[in-house]
Amino acid sequence: MGFHVPAWLLLAASIAAEVFGTIALRHADGFTRWWPSLLTCGLYAFAIWLMSLAVRHLDVGLAYAVWAGVGTALTAVVGMLWFGEAVHASRLIGIALIVGGVVILNLDFR
Template sequence: MRDSTYAWLVLAASVLAEVAGTMALRHSDGFTRLIPSLITGLCYTAAIWLMAVSVRNLAVGLAYAVWAGSGTAVTALLGIILFEESASLLRLSGLGLIISGVVVLNLSAQ
């Protein structure tokens, strides 16, 4: 597997770990519940470690922008789906802009 392909897969795993940590954070009740709190810490630790591994072969600015944008978009979508958060036209438009920005950043890096 090419180094850049591996780096992108590791970055995707980092995004998933960050999103899982945020979902656990929602259930930690302000870090008063042990298991969700531990899951939050472990997932965030894994997300940062995986990000560090991915930037060995990716530009740090690009990797961070993709990580932050993707994590934000996925977390917001899960909030809408799982926690019945608002799905207003303005919110969905913002998510579309985040996703578009991530795509443009990827295209510009190539």
């Protein structure tokens, strides 16, 4: 499908919405807190909507792999930096492998 900058920007915004939705999920306390719960659901719905717009111009497999990989890596980093989750070599290596995989998926080997 070609390189479409707006589609990649939509995908980036979708990833950001998903990561912020996950941060809100941490504060929703099992969906017992009203506002964080609504924010979580709204941000996840917004992320999926943005993704649906992005895949109009991007291969769905590539877009989802980037979305899931980058979202996972960013969420792990947020957990370590904002929530004081453990930082150790295996986590950092895992994040590096995720980012490396996303880069490799974006290379065109045709």
